[in-house]
Structure formats: C-alpha cells, structure tokens
Amino acid sequence: MTPELIGLTGILGLLVLLTLGVPIGVSLALTGIVGIAVMISPEAALAKAGVVVFEVATKYELGVLPLFLLMAHLCFAAGASRDFFDVAARFVGHRRGGLGLASIAGCAGFGAISGSSLATVATVGSAALPEMRRAGYNPGFAAGALAAGGTLGALIPPSGALIVFGIIAEQSIGKLFVAAVVPGFTQALFYMIAIAILCALRPDLGPPSQRVPWAYRMRGLLGIADVIALVVFVIGGLMIGWFTPTEAASVGVVAAFLLCAVRGAFNRAAIGEAFAKTLSTTGMIYLIIFGAILFATFISVTGIADLMSQTVRDLHASPTVAIIAMAVLLLVLGSFLDGLALMLLTTPIFLPIAIELGYSPIWFGIFLVRTMEIGFVHPPLGLNVYVIQAIGKDIPLGAIFRGIVPFLVADFVHLAMLIAFPLVTLWLPSVTAG
Template sequence: MTLVEIGYFAMAAMLALILLGVPIGWAMGLVSLAGEIYLTGFTPAAAKLSLTFWENGSLYVFIALPLFLLMGQLAYRTGITEDLFDCFHKWLGHMPGGLAVASVVSNAAYGAVTGNSVASVATMGPMVMPQFRKYGYNLSLATGTLASAGTLAVLVPPSTLMVIYGVWTETSIADLFIAGIVPCVVLTITYCVALAIACQIKPGLGPKGPKYSWGARIRSLSRLAPTVAIIGIVLGGIYGGLMTPSESAAVGVFGVLAIAAAMRRLTWGAISKSLKDAVRTSGMVFVIVVTGVTFSRFLMHTHVTENAIAVINGWGLGSTTLMLALFVLYFLLGAALDALGMMILTLPFVMPLIIHLGVDKVWFGIFLGVMMELAAVSPPVGITVAVMRSVAPDVSTSAIFRGCYPFLALTILLAALLIAWPQLALWMPAQMR
C-alpha cells in the first residue's frame, strides 16, 4: 500500500473502533501508534508519542484548562450557582415562562464561571426541576430548556472547549473568549424571547410564577456579587492586559476560594470533591487532545491531509460554500459523537483547509462552538440530553429531545447568521485590539 492508502486505512480502522465503543481518545492513540510502528518501527514510534505527550503536556497555556474546571467546580460546591438562580427567578419568574427564562439566563451566567455545558446541566438541572414541577410547567419544555441552555457554556468565556481549540490550533484564547460573547448574548436573548412568546400563546406550557416585591428583587442583586466579581477578575485581567488566560484562571480559582471563605461556605469536603472532579475531567481531555495531535501528525506523515486538500481544491469550493458543507458535516457528526470528540476528530482535516482558504481561525472557532452546541442536543447522542435524563428519569428521552427542537432551530439560525455575517463574532476582538 502507498502512504496515502495506509492513512485512509487507519482512518477507517479508527472509525470502526469508535463504532465498537472504544473511547475516541484511545481509538486515535492506538491507531496512530500502530500506524507509526508499521511505518517506522517501534522505537521511533514510541519516541514520537512520548515527545508529543511532553510537548503538549508542558504547554503553559494548557494550565488554564484544569484551573477553569476547578473554578467552576468550586463555584458549584459552594452554592454560588443557587444564588444566581434565586436572583434571576425573583426578577423574571412572574413573566409567562419566567421560570424557564430565568433558567436560561442562569445557565449563561454560570457558564461564565464553569465554561462547561455538561457541568451546567448537571448543576442547574437538580436545582431547577423541582421548581418547574411546583409551578406546573410542561416537562418536555422544562427539560428541553435546561438541556439546551446548558450548551451556552460552549460560547461564553471561559469556555473549556475554546481553550482546547485555542491550544490545538495555536489561536489566541483571549480572542476566542471575547469573540464568543456577542453570539452567546444573541442566542441567550433569542431563547428567552422565544420562551416568553410560546408561553404567552400557550400559558399551559409555562405558567407565571409569583411576583416578588421590588425590595426583594433589589436585595437579591447582592447575591450576584460573587459571580460578577469572579467574571470581572477573569475577563478584566485578560482584556486589561494584566494577565494571560492561564494566570487569570489561577487568580479566578483564588477569587472563588476567597469569596466562598468570606461567605463561610468553604469546606474541606467542597475543596476535595472539586479537586477530584477537575482532575478527572482534565485527565480525560488531556488524553483526547494529545492523541488527537498524534493522529494528526500521523495523517501528515501519510500525506492524507495534503491529498484531501488537493481533492477539495479540485472541487473549486469558495469559503462560503465550504462553510455550508462543513455545517452539514458537523450536523451529521453531532448525531453520533460528543462535542469534544467531534472537534478533535475533524480538526486534522479541516484546519489545513481553513488556513488554505484564508478563513479567520477565531471566527471558525466560534462557528465550531455553535456546531458543538447543536451536537450536544442532537439525537441520538445528545450529551446534555443524556445528563438531563439522569436528572429527570421520569421524563422520556424522546420528550426531552422534543423540548430541545425549538432551541435546535434557533441555534441553526445563529450558525447561518455567522456564515452570512462573520463580524458577529469578529467585531469585539477587533475593538479590543
């Protein structure tokens, strides 16, 4: 076999392993290692693998990932998320669908602390579902709202997936963070407006909640202070030029610890559980990222990447046509893979095309983030739907997906808007520069 044929055979073998249930990180690692051994022998292959682990494991910017994960876990374990929802519930709960609207805004705000969609759903779900039941909300709408709103964490800084994309593609993480703000705000507002209109037309979907006094509302604003302080520390440090993303993540962790201690909510149990969860998630992500880089280098060794670029160039696709084709590709992959796996699996092929056509890497990172939001609520996998199913076991998976479909349509519209108007994502980074 030629080198290119070996490369395509390795791709088929990797996909076969994934379909058999092998985790994507291990599938990429095993195939790339076996391929390198076949081509160069055991010793050079082992040397390449160890060098890849060292290069990526020692990247200074990669420190931001476990620290942002730890920051989110500490915020959850110390009850800061409950304060968020309590405040937004008091201000928005009396509207048609107000409880659902409050949960969307709370998820967006919590995403600015944790940066992880699964963590957002796992945290907000158990807290908000009893309220949905109490006020007689349609359970399909309720679970679909929580599963979909959790995906907002993909775009809002400090998104962990944006950190991974930035490290993998050597793109400014600060630019990615700021570029995600406008699309996230647009999507959050769109979700809220759609919920309010739907519940106004059909009050049975989401009845109005209690109306709190102005005094109670104003007092509840003080409970937003910890979250506002944390976001201000992280983003203010980055965009004020005072800290790198990694440094801001470390300061953010210290800030959460200091705030929780001042509020007398910090316990050794909360610290221990937060550390364990952050280490577990970081280890999983590290394996996927490093094996993804290893697999990418193997494809370059076999000239598969060059071959794919040559073939696609022969089609004469422009950048817009390519983006539409990638939209279809990612939408289909989202039905079978989780967001992280989808990103790492495709970047070795897609990034050379993106760079070749002159597409802005920051813009593409945001576009990819929107597609990962779609993947998180697309059947049959739908990772946030699976988490929501564990939170509300009495609600069927099909009912949760039905509740997600309106949000899925709105997210598709945002993806189309990004393709038609790239400045939606690029305007803020340009202003910051």
C-alpha cells in the first residue's frame, strides 16, 4: 500500500470509530498510533505517543484552557448565567420579536464567559424559551432562534474551539481571539436582522411583550455591570497587549473569584463544584488534544496534505473556489460528526492547503470554527437542536429544524461574507497588539 492509501484507510477507520461511538480523543489517538506504527514502526509510535503526552501536559500556553474554563464556572457560580437575557429582554422585549433579539444578545453575552456552544444554548435556552412561549411566540421559531444563537458561544472569545485550534495549528491564541471579535459581532447582527425581517413579515411569530420602565431597565443593567467589566477587562486587556492569553485567563480567574465574593456566592460548595467541573472538562479536552496531535503526525507522514495541495494546484482553481469546495465538504461532514471531531479531523488536512492558497492560518481558524458552528444546527446531527428539544420537550424536532431555516440562510450569507472579504476577520488583529 502507498502512504497516501494508508492515510485514507486511517481516515476511514477514524470515521468508523466515531460512528461506533468511541470517544473522540480515543479514536484520534488510536488511529494516530496505529497509523504511525504501520508507516514507521511500533517503537516509533509508542515513543511519539510518550513525547506528545509529555509536551502537551507541560505546555505553558495550554494553561489558558483550564483557566478560562474555571473563570466561566466561577461566573456561573456567581449567578451570571441568565442575567444577559433578562437585561436584554427588559430593553427590547416590547418590540415585535424583541425576546428573540434578547435571546441572541443573551447568547452573545453568555458566550463571552462560557466559550461553549452547548453550554450557551442550554443555559440561555432554559431561561429564554419558557419566557418566549409565555409571551405567545411560535414554539418552532423561538427554539430555532435559541439553537442558532447558541452557536455564538463557539466563536466569541474566550472560545474553547479557538483555543484547541490554536494549539493544534500552533497559532497565536491571542490573535485568534482578536480575529473572532468582528465575525462574532456580525454573526449576532445577522441573526437579529433575520428575526426583524421574519417578525415584520409574520408578526404572529414574535408578538411584543409589555414595555417596562426605564428605571427597571437600568437596574438590570447595573446588575450585570460587574460581569461586563470582567469580560471587557480580560478580553480588552488581551487585545491591547496588556496580557498574554494565559495571563488574561489568570486575571480572569482572580476577577471571577472577586465576583463570587461580591455576589455572596463564595462558599465551599460553589467553589468546589466549579473546580470539579473544570477538572472534568479539562481532562476530556487534554485527551482530545493528545489524540489530535498523534493523528496530525500520522497524516503528515502519509503525505495526504501534500497530495491534496498538489491536486488543488493541478486543477488551477481559484483560491475562492477551492475554499468554497472546502466549506461544502465541511458542511457535509458536519452532518454526522460533532464539531470538535470535525475540526480535529480536518485541520491537519485542510490547513496546509489553505496556506498554500495564500490564506492566513488565523483567518482559516475563524473560517473553520464558523463552518463548524453551522453543524451545530443543521440536520441530521444538529446538537443544539437536541439540547433545545430537551428543554421544550413538547416541541417536535421537525418544528425546530423548520424554525432554524432562516438562521441557516443568515449563516450561509455570513460565511460567504467571511470568504469574500477576509479583511472582516484580519483587520482587528492588524491594528491591535493581540
């Protein structure tokens, strides 16, 4: 067998393992070790596995992951989980589709402390969906808006997906965070425009709620001022060069501890739970990173990435056409792979091709996460849809998927904008110290 054929066999084997339900990290590590053993030798495979585990476990930059996770869990312990939606609802709930707009704003705000799509949709959805249904919103529309809005948690910094990509691709996590700010903001804006258009055409989808006094709105805003200050200080300090990503995460943890103390949540039970959840999630992600690096090593040895790069050159396709083809393939794979598995499977293959085409690896990281986000809501997998359906058990899955269609249209238009105008992603990193 040629090296390329061994590589393709390994990729198919990985897909089979994932289909059988084998955990992502184990699937990646097993495929990588077996592949390296076949390509080089069993001794080389075992030696590489040992080196990868040691290097990853002692990597200073990787400390940013558990620190940002701890910051998020401490903010949850301080009761900051549903506050963003509540405040947004006070300001725009009286407009047609206002609670839908508030749900998007709530997802964006919560995403800035959670870094996770599933955590965002679960937390904001549990607060927003009952409120939207009590206000007379169409159940499918309400659930679709929340499922789509939850994807903001995967892109808005501090994004766990971008941290993992930065480590795998050996790119600056700080630059990735800065590059994600404008795409994250415009993604939320596109969702809000979709809601405004839908509710203008069909007012029954999102009837207005009762207007609340300005004093009540301002009290709500003051109630989240401490969380907003924390996010702005940490991410803003990273953008203007006050902190490295690891330092920013460390400062964020200290500020989150203070937030718990100020809000009266600094107790043994809450802090213990925050540490336990952080350790559990960190261990899972570390295993995934171990496996991803072993798999990437296997792919590089087989020469598949070089072969695909040469194929792209031989086709004489424009960079834009090649990236669009890549996006279509990612969307197809996203139909049956979870987002992190998709990113870890395709990064070793597609990143060298994107660089060969002249694209920045920072831009590619945002493009990959943005494409991965769409997989969270499009059928048949659509993990966010199942999370929302678990909250609103009486809402049929078909109704939720129909409610998501307008937001998928917004997603595709937004993705097309990022492809056509890379400056949307790269401008902010070019003018900041991040």
